[in-house]
Amino acid sequence: MTKLRRAAIVSPLRTGVGKFQGALSGIQAGELGAIALRALVERTKIDPERIDDVIFSQGYPSGEAPAIGRWSALAAGFPISVPGYQLDRRCGSGLQAVVEAAMFVQTGAADVVVAGGVESMSNVEYYSTTMRNGARMGDVAFHDRLTRGRVMSQPVERFGVISGMIETAENLAKDYQIPREACDEYAARSHQRAAAAW
Known part of the structure; x- marks a missing residue:
């Protein structure tokens, strides 16, 4: 096997983070x-x-x-x-x-x-899946991609509607009996390591 080259993260950066519909909401x-x-x-x-x-x-x-x-x-x-x-x-x-x-x-x-x-x-857009060929009459349904993304992230007929990541984290913690304190300690340690690496 050919030896892999070394990859490095050279200059990490990010924009500011805003609240939903907050100060940055006008920027796509x-x-x-x-x-x-x-x-x-x-x-x-x-x-x-x-x-x-x-x-x-x-x-x-x-x-x-x-x-x-x-x-x-x-x-x-x-x-x-x-x-x-x-x-x-x-x-x-x-x-x-x-x-x-x-x-x-x-x-x-x-x-x-x-x-x-x-x-x-x-x-995030609102969208319709029924407008391509036009609507002859009656109501038109629009989906909110934020909520619809959770519903349609898997074949509903096979898995039903599953929860988002927040609920998944809570479910995994319960299933594997991970106490909240251990999660908090892990998260704090991760952030400390990231700050030290910076």
């Missing part, structure tokens, strides 16, 4: 991604031409910025030669983007990859 997710990309270039002084790919994840993707990695790169002023894409692994999407970036670097498929997650739950 794709533009939040572009803000982060422009800040990355400013901080590192990297020539965007050197970036081999931009992988952004989004749990609630929007038709307003499809392939959000590419969209954000273009909005940030990157040259059109820099590719980008979007992935969705629900609540693990941001981590999956970093994993894929690391695999690209480790295997030699890329040297420099920007990866992360981008989301604006304040701007």
